[in-house]
Amino acid sequence: MNAKRMLLETALAHFAEDGYEGASLQKIAEEVGIKKPSIYAHFKGKDDLFLCSLKNALKEEKRRITRFFISRKDQPLDRRLSELLAFLQEEYNRSSESKFVLRMSFFPPSSLYDEVMKLIYPFLDSMERRVLRLMEQAKADGTAPIANPEDAAVAYMTLVDGIMIEMVYSGMASAKRRLKASWPIFWAGIQASKT
Amino acid sequence: MNAKRMLLETALAHFAEDGYEGASLQKIAEEVGIKKPSIYAHFKGKDDLFLCSLKNALKEEKRRITRFFISRKDQPLDRRLSELLAFLQEEYNRSSESKFVLRMSFFPPSSLYDEVMKLIYPFLDSMERRVLRLMEQAKADGTAPIANPEDAAVAYMTLVDGIMIEMVYSGMASAKRRLKASWPIFWAGIQASKT
DNA sequence: TTTAAACTACCTAACGGTCGTTAGGAACAT
DNA sequence: ATGTTCCTAACGACCGTTAGGTAGTTTAAA
Numbered sequence: 001m002n003a004k005r006m007l008l009e010t011a012l013a014h015f016a017e018d019g020y021e022g023a024s025l026q027k028i029a030e031e032v033g034i035k036k037p038s039i040y041a042h043f044k045g046k047d048d049l050f051l052c053s054l055k056n057a058l059k060e061e062k063r064r065i066t067r068f069f070i071s072r073k074d075q076p077l078d079r080r081l082s083e084l085l086a087f088l089q090e091e092y093n094r095s096s097e098s099k100f101v102l103r104m105s106f107f108p109p110s111s112l113y114d115e116v117m118k119l120i121y122p123f124l125d126s127m128e129r130r131v132l133r134l135m136e137q138a139k140a141d142g143t144a145p146i147a148n149p150e151d152a153a154v155a156y157m158t159l160v161d162g163i164m165i166e167m168v169y170s171g172m173a174s175a176k177r178r179l180k181a182s183w184p185i186f187w188a189g190i191q192a193s194k195t
Numbered sequence: 196m197n198a199k200r201m202l203l204e205t206a207l208a209h210f211a212e213d214g215y216e217g218a219s220l221q222k223i224a225e226e227v228g229i230k231k232p233s234i235y236a237h238f239k240g241k242d243d244l245f246l247c248s249l250k251n252a253l254k255e256e257k258r259r260i261t262r263f264f265i266s267r268k269d270q271p272l273d274r275r276l277s278e279l280l281a282f283l284q285e286e287y288n289r290s291s292e293s294k295f296v297l298r299m300s301f302f303p304p305s306s307l308y309d310e311v312m313k314l315i316y317p318f319l320d321s322m323e324r325r326v327l328r329l330m331e332q333a334k335a336d337g338t339a340p341i342a343n344p345e346d347a348a349v350a351y352m353t354l355v356d357g358i359m360i361e362m363v364y365s366g367m368a369s370a371k372r373r374l375k376a377s378w379p380i381f382w383a384g385i386q387a388s389k390t
Numbered sequence: 391t392t393t394a395a396a397c398t399a400c401c402t403a404a405c406g407g408t409c410g411t412t413a414g415g416a417a418c419a420t
Numbered sequence: 421a422t423g424t425t426c427c428t429a430a431c432g433a434c435c436g437t438t439a440g441g442t443a444g445t446t447t448a449a450a
Contacts, residue, residue: 159377
């Protein structure tokens, strides 16, 4: 139907799978069912297609996370945070978007490094700030005796990356194993630790 | 001097920086000071060069980690483990090898996926087993009251990845921040947590 | 309401460039 | 004499991109 949308979707999957340099406009066009030069009716070139895909993916990802937090508004912090990890795992499995975002955060095409980072940093920052806010709130209202919210938020982001990375190269089973092992340690640690 | 050695070294850096598809034999040869086809006097092709580089990098990396543990044989477990994290950070900054291993663990060229994984899994496994052994030992001789060595080892590996990944995309400063925030939480957590 | 212009979305053909790779030969060491 | 290590030249394949054309749709003036 809408070719532009299909292009964005397909390109996303290819970039996620093969990286920027490894992805081929030929194959993307083929999968969409048009010829390679027709892409240029919708995008200025490969860079443009890539950056548009990335913007889309980030927007979508952010929206999903926001919705997740809203849907668990009334649950205690530990459930919300540990379930977010599980949620991200599911998302990663279900769609290429998380994989794409993850890959491009870690290994952006060197030719587009600055532009990619300008998009990704605010995304990660906003996620960390959101977690920090939750930690502070939980500490303030006594829900959870968090010793140091700043460190707790940073450590949580570290945990997210460590688990998501395991998703990337070993798949769901290993990542679940990490989550299961790491979460109790993390949660116990942020309440016990003194900096 | 030894062209083969220089090729391996240079290729490593290029693969780490640009990925498998993004790296060019042309540029690698140029940097070494020979012409592109001369590479074929030493390697069967790009695949071969890549896999040889990877093997070398893994061997070297493993050797370094072993040496590190030996050099800190008499220190308490928490210092040994937290300093290993700092050590890996330094290594990552100093040489391309860690970056290469990291990148190829996470995003191997899809055409060589199986062969890459066959090399990398044992490496990561052996590291985890080494950590597990240390945890069990510390628990047994009472040095550190670790509740669950298996989970502790898995969580430690998660921590390693989370911190190293931050190395990749935000550099040393952010990674140190993560280490500083996460380590006390981790260490407190593995002693307090019940599974 | 018709008609002409403009625009959109696709096509085929082809461009220049880079890719990894091979052939074949020269210099040199074993 | 054989093998190693480099070279130049060139191959075919694929890359992203552009030119130029053709339908079909929308827009706007007659």
